[in-house]
Amino acid sequence: MDSLYQEIILDHYRNPVGRGLREPFEAEVHHVNPTCGDEITLRVHLDGTGESAVVADVSYDNQGCSISQASASVMYELLLGRTITQGMATHEAFLALMQSATDESGAEPDEDVLEDAIAFSGVAKYPARVKCALLSWMAWKDAVSQAQTHGGNT
Amino acid sequence: MTVLLDPALRADFPILARTVRGGRPLVYLDTAATSQKPRAVLDAEREFYTQHNAAVHRGAHFLAEQATDAFEAARAVVAGFVGGRAQELVFTRNATESLNLISHAFSSATAKKAHGAPLPDGAEQFVLVPGDEIVVTEMEHHANLVPWQELCDKTGAILRWIGLTDEGRLDLDGLDEVITQRTRVVSFTHQSNLLGTINTVAAIVARARAVGALVVLNACQSVPHMPVDVRELDVDLMAFSGHKMLGPTGVGCLWGRAEVLAAMPPFNSGGSMIATVTMERSTFADPPQRFEAGSPNVAQAVGLAAAVQYLDRVGMPAVAAHEHVLTDYALAALADIPGVRIIGPTSLVDRGGAVSFTVEGLHPHDVGQVLDDEGVAVRVGHHCAWPTCRRYSVPATTRASFGLYNQPFEIDALVVGIRRAQQFFGVA
Numbered sequence A: 001m002d003s004l005y006q007e008i009i010l011d012h013y014r015n016p017v018g019r020g021l022r023e024p025f026e027a028e029v030h031h032v033n034p035t036c037g038d039e040i041t042l043r044v045h046l047d048g049t050g051e052s053a054v055v056a057d058v059s060y061d062n063q064g065c066s067i068s069q070a071s072a073s074v075m076y077e078l079l080l081g082r083t084i085t086q087g088m089a090t091h092e093a094f095l096a097l098m099q100s101a102t103d104e105s106g107a108e109p110d111e112d113v114l115e116d117a118i119a120f121s122g123v124a125k126y127p128a129r130v131k132c133a134l135l136s137w138m139a140w141k142d143a144v145s146q147a148q149t150h151g152g153n154t
Numbered sequence B: 001m002t003v004l005l006d007p008a009l010r011a012d013f014p015i016l017a018r019t020v021r022g023g024r025p026l027v028y029l030d031t032a033a034t035s036q037k038p039r040a041v042l043d044a045e046r047e048f049y050t051q052h053n054a055a056v057h058r059g060a061h062f063l064a065e066q067a068t069d070a071f072e073a074a075r076a077v078v079a080g081f082v083g084g085r086a087q088e089l090v091f092t093r094n095a096t097e098s099l100n101l102i103s104h105a106f107s108s109a110t111a112k113k114a115h116g117a118p119l120p121d122g123a124e125q126f127v128l129v130p131g132d133e134i135v136v137t138e139m140e141h142h143a144n145l146v147p148w149q150e151l152c153d154k155t156g157a158i159l160r161w162i163g164l165t166d167e168g169r170l171d172l173d174g175l176d177e178v179i180t181q182r183t184r185v186v187s188f189t190h191q192s193n194l195l196g197t198i199n200t201v202a203a204i205v206a207r208a209r210a211v212g213a214l215v216v217l218n219a220c221q222s223v224p225h226m227p228v229d230v231r232e233l234d235v236d237l238m239a240f241s242g243h244k245m246l247g248p249t250g251v252g253c254l255w256g257r258a259e260v261l262a263a264m265p266p267f268n269s270g271g272s273m274i275a276t277v278t279m280e281r282s283t284f285a286d287p288p289q290r291f292e293a294g295s296p297n298v299a300q301a302v303g304l305a306a307a308v309q310y311l312d313r314v315g316m317p318a319v320a321a322h323e324h325v326l327t328d329y330a331l332a333a334l335a336d337i338p339g340v341r342i343i344g345p346t347s348l349v350d351r352g353g354a355v356s357f358t359v360e361g362l363h364p365h366d367v368g369q370v371l372d373d374e375g376v377a378v379r380v381g382h383h384c385a386w387p388t389c390r391r392y393s394v395p396a397t398t399r400a401s402f403g404l405y406n407q408p409f410e411i412d413a414l415v416v417g418i419r420r421a422q423q424f425f426g427v428a
Helices: A007-014 A066-079 A084-098 A111-125 A127-149 B007-012 B039-052 B062-081 B095-114 B146-155 B172-178 B201-211 B258-262 B298-314 B316-335 B364-373 B386-391 B408-424
Strands: A027-033 A038-047 A054-063 B089-092 B133-137 B158-162 B183-189 B214-218 B237-241 B252-256 B274-277 B282-284 B340-343 B354-359 B379-381 B397-401
Touching: A007 A066, A007 A111, A027 A127, A038 A066, A038 A127, A054 A066, A054 A127, A066 A084, A066 A111, A066 A127, A066 B364, A084 A111, A084 A127, A111 A127, A127 B364, B039 B062, B039 B298, B062 B089, B062 B298, B089 B095, B095 B146, B095 B183, B095 B214, B095 B237, B095 B252, B133 B146, B146 B158, B158 B172, B172 B201, B183 B201, B201 B214, B252 B258, B298 B316, B316 B340, B316 B354, B316 B408, B354 B364, B354 B408, B364 B379, B364 B397, B364 B408
Parallel strands: B133 B158, B133 B183, B183 B214, B214 B237
Antiparallel strands: A027 A038, A038 A054, B089 B252, B237 B252, B274 B282, B340 B354, B354 B397, B379 B397
């Protein structure tokens, strides 16, 4: 169980970073985990357009377990100030980390890209919790897509 | 404690002897989600496949006769268990399908009526017009809510519901305003899977009868845990589930009064449910075959009958008494833990053994995770009763639920696990 609840996760759960909904934003999404009822409302504020746009803010309000709350907080730290290209690469790396329990390629998670998010490696061993960890990341991807579709310039 | 069942019966359930999560003994407190199966059920299914397996209701060979006899004998056993007759018992895949079968009878009758298609005698009671009302309660499992929402969308009927008191019981004060002359069907749960509340059926039936509404009971959480008799309850239709009452997965039941089933148009259509078929048109078999299109779940029905016989040997009054003691023990033990709040009745009156609770400062997922680490299996989440969670302003709960094989030492393990979760997350 200690592999699941690593100190970094517990720290972010107790003291989430970047929490709260802020202005300005180009897109707001609301995602729900239908199996447990966890919810997140997430806004993105992008500076610039296209893949080189920079994440100027990710603000969120969420309700859920320690894993989903800590995941949103870690995600905020990893995305702020990065370009969309970098953010999507981190998203992909995190997704791969969550699927690593069923991944037979033996590929090692990319610690350089994932930074603190590497602490979620234990979650992959508990399939029921993977969706908790992914909730905020899926919301972010959706919000970026909407912001860029509806004109994400400021 | 004298009314507790003999712990020796645990040996009838092979899975209870296994260990989980690194060698911890399994403490299974999730029977409201699905029950474990006694060896007698496993043996019955195996014997069917090794000795009697063949297609039922067709073919004239020896095994076809034996398989048909086994299937129909199972029907009689299961029907008898709830006080019904064999021809009133429809085998479905699960209770959700049983409830959909009923809601579909309404939408089908309504659509057929609009086009002048033939309907069974008496089917007028299933024809809805916009403004007709359907009544459920705020403590329904999604299985007894979403099908009715769908029916309203298809027909223009209006969904209404009986609200809940803060204690977790139906608020029957306004019953006459909710169930009115416009009400065509009242569908409600006998026992809440989330709150544990056992509802007073008689008051709702009396009001429904007064306005001529059909009464549907979701008995998934009552049939496995207490004596249930459809004649005493005086309902029209009743859905229940096989896998929650020691039976196999993949089999559920719909009991219906003979004249009500006879008036219902079919659900799934195809083989086995017809009387005559021409290229233009078909006529349909009498119930229960009318509602059993395609190859039925024969081995599962046979397994369910073995489950019913097992429950009968123990005796449903004894099962109910046993679980009553466990519920009493659990409510008292949980009340002793600071920060634990029961969602549902805290008194034993009309209360079954599904105990939902929250732990202050902890999300149910995290409580469940620590319990799992201790080998204790509970359910976390909204329990397919999301509106009920909203009613009590909780996103989710942790639920411990009991069966005839549980014993007080397992509730002790639950308490130890909750306290450990509080310590682990620093909220104790």
